Amino acid sequence: MSTDLIWRRRIGDLALRLGAVAVFFGLWWFVTDRGVWSEIVVPKPSSVWERFIQSVTVHDDVRGLSGYFLWEHLWASAWRLIRGVGWAIVIGIPLGLLLATSRPVRVVLEPVISFIRSLPPLAYFSLLIIWFGIEDASKVWLLFLAALAPIALSVISGVEGVRTDWVEAARSLGASRLQVVGHTLLPAILPELFTGLRLSIGFAFSTIVAAETVDGIPGIGGLAWSTKKFLQTDVAIMCVLVIGVCAVGIDLLIRTLERRLVPWKGRV
């Protein structure tokens, strides 16, 4: 049976992946146990684990790490991410539609968007701090700007790829130009929009550590950044692992959402 074969292959792949992770941790434990490098360069897996436990408990009258529990750091970052990407969606979709459907708007704005997209977010972070202060507003702005371009550009390429006979059918069935945008273009670009969304969240995620270098506590990026001061390698590694797991989790969530909302992807 072919389904049986597929399952056997899946289980095989999973075993291989888990095995690779086990080998990685085994090697890590081995080299640190032997003291190949100093604890400051490569800490033991057990110290990283201890930091993790510390981060979710009260120890010596200190809450978690840097005064906040791990989930408080994560939520602070997530809330910045949600606002940044949320605004990028709210602004980026109409902006993309406008760019794709109006030539003058496109001629003026497309270079601007390409320009912003090509900038490393840190390049303009100082400006945002000067304009919006060192608190959350400048961070949300940074994430918003990082997330905006991929969404707007995915909408543009989505609209360009829409079948002309879908639009013509809508027009000849009585749809106005505005109705074509709402009832034909918007649903038709959903597959591309999800690709853009995944890209933009990835961008925003990789920007969050940069955004939280300034007044970033609580925040997972701020926590990761703070470790350099006291050479807390174990905390840094814990942060990296947590950030990585969250990124994979978010991507999985979006892909599940996409399967639910765009069941026709690849079938038309």
Next chain:
Amino acid sequence: MSAPGLAGLTPSAPTASRLVLTGVEQRFRAKDGSTTHALGPLDLDVVDGSFLAVVGPSGCGKSTLLRLVAGFAQPTAGSVEVGGRVVDGPSPDRGVVFQQPNLYPWLSVAENVAFGLKMRHVPRAERRAIVAEHLELVGLADVASRRPYELSGGMQQRVQLARVLANRPSVVLMDEPFAALDAITRERLQDELLRIWRTHRTTVVFITHSVDEAVYLGTRVLVMSPRPGTIVADEPVTFSTSDQAGDAVRDDPAFIEQRRRISAHLRPARNQNPQNPQKESA
């Protein structure tokens, strides 16, 4: 399956859908500055309730002709009028059935059929009744809640037809709607279209590359020349207005004779086996 109440489908006024083309020409400008003369000059007067079948070699501009009537393009010269009004854009009064199935995959079959009604703000209850009626008409009431991509190509084309007819257009434009289907499905859909048309006699413009299909379905067959497409033959046909169908028509010597005669008009461009000119490569 018998056709349900189609009272609303009959054209309201006798000249509501008269299609008149005057001196229509279409030229396309290529990027290198050269122009292609695709169509015309063309003069045409199609009376209400006609089933106009247009045949011609590939690239003769017959799809261009249909797009001009649909309002998707404007002629370079001349004018297109439907029901006395100049065509200057698409309208729900001129429904289009496309060659490729192009139903919206994010909508169910019933929602696809309801699309035009919804865009025109037909109240929900009325919408539901019209959709049910037209799904019944094309024999697809049982797949109303399915998604288009779960249906066969033939079924999708029937949904397209239902989607257009639900709007009650005065002209139905069909661009080789059965060309992408296998021979058996094509003949079945031809008979279904014939049954529906016989019931409500809306004006149809039907583009095809099959002479057999044109003679079988049309009340009038136009033969077009290779590019730039002009009319080289224009014949009335009577088989679709008889009460016969299927082999009873196709084996009729008069049918065979007319099919042969019309094919002869195409022959210089087709360069095919003269013994069997109506056979199309599938």
